[in-house]
Amino acid sequence: MISIGATRTATRAAELGTAQTTGRSGRVRGIGVRVLSLAVLLGLWWAISAAKIVDQQFLPTPGAVWRAFVRANSWHELAPGVPREVRGEQNYFLWEHLLASLQRIGVGAGAAVILGPLVGFGLGTSRTLATIVEPYLNFLRALPPLGYIGLLIVWFGIGDTSKIWLLFLAAFPPLVIATMTGVHGVSADRVNAARSLGANRRQVITRVLLPATLPEVIGGIRVAIGFAWTTVVAAELDNGIPGIGGLAYLSGQRLDTPLTMACIIVIGLTALGLDAAIKRIGDLAVPWKGKA
Structure with missing residues (x-):
């Protein structure tokens, strides 16, 4: 043996x-x-x-893009032969532009991450509220950010408030809808089984609905943050300096293609990093996902 x-x-x-x-x-x-x-x-x-x-005006070499990236992160001469040195681009290093955009994302999309699941959970557990509110959510979700950025500027000015509102409105509907989908996807048999065992409404929500819905919420956060990040250039079209989206837009207007491409690459890599971080947090928060 x-x-x-x-x-x-x-x-x-x-x-x-x-x-x-x-x-x-x-x-x-x-x-x-x-x-x-x-x-x-x-x-x-x-x-x-x-x-x-x-033409290299439209497609610069990788070396030119790298030099633009380095120049945007260092002190350099204002122009060849001009002894005066300037700081990065628009008097900010490129990483400072990126940090400013991330701060706006953190406030705008962060508020959506907090409020979106709460609203979605409420709508998911009340068909009457869902019937009233869902069409407006889908209407807002279908609007392109450039369609209402002008209205937000009229309401809140060209400062950070209008940008934060834009990022919030970009992230909020996907999160609410993902949470509603998660709640509606919970089997009625699981809820009824919990009630038959004596669970009250609070226990049903915290012990059954919330754990079952959490994977959908995490997926909604990934979608919402990604969508909000794609609107960062639109959010920073007006008075977007410092901001990586504002710098990309301004450099494009000046036909500084190497710097524009450097900004685009930084925006894309940052998006990948944010998505990987959220995915990792989701794996830690819902380790049971995908397991029988």
């Missing part, structure tokens, strides 16, 4: 070791594929711009 148990233990350990090795090799292979694809993309970009297939 001892030898059989030891053999089974050894077998399970070997299987676990094989699975871990396979997982590590798969991750390494995935990283290698991504690095290779990035190298190919940069190579094609460099070849096209260096061969001047596309």
